[in-house]
Amino acid sequence: MSLQLDARQRAMLQEMGITIWQAAPAAAAAAPSVTERMARPAAQGMPVLERPLAPQVPPAQPRAEAPAPVARQQPPQAAPAPAPAATQPAGASEGAVARLHAPVALYPDAATATSGPPRELGNGWLVIFETPTPADPLGGDSGRLLDNMLRAMQLHRHPRTFACVLERGAGAEASPPVQAMLSRTLAELQPSMVLILGLGAARATLDNREPLGRLRAAQHQMPDGTPAFVSYDPAYLLRAPDAKASAWADLCRALAVVRKAGEA
Incomplete structure (x- = not known):
């Protein structure tokens, strides 16, 4: 309970050193808060100001990332096949029946242009090979190359340089066997040397199934004792x-x- 003191009484108590504690008037006890003032009804004569609500911002949606561009796949391409090495082929018709044509003189007029065949070239040469032009042994590209080879050996100066063409295919069955025709030709010509050009010709005349590399590396002998050498055929040398x-x-x-x- 608080004392009701007038101004004179309060002055006397202060002079005596007594501190007067006096409660604040109820009206001024507590000032209404801002919230309470805003909550008062508008009937008291004060318009109520409604605080505008902050706009509700929708939560941010995660941004969909654009899919990475898909590289256009090229259809698989087969690797180029390596180029085949040039090897001496056995020949697609090697197993076919072969026949040996009669010998043909390649340079029959050579003796008229010189005093005679060179002694160092011997009694004559027999060249055995396959060609796509049996009737013209020196025809075509392979024939021209063979002519150049023989001229480099000076065999164009020898009138006894002969060609025996080996041919396979239809009609060969009615011809004499290769070995029989070869023996007859050797007996007739009696050459100093036999040149056998190509794997097919070597196997047909020498009756030897060794690869061309081994056939080239050795000196051979025909049935009558004539020496023989094996080399590449002109058609292969073009390739x-x-x-x-x-x-x-x-x-x-x-x-x-x-x-x-x-x-000797």
């Missing part, structure tokens, strides 16, 4: 010009054998 040096080495070995025999 593999890098082998021309090896072919020339084969021909030089044959020349050396004939020259050595002539000196």
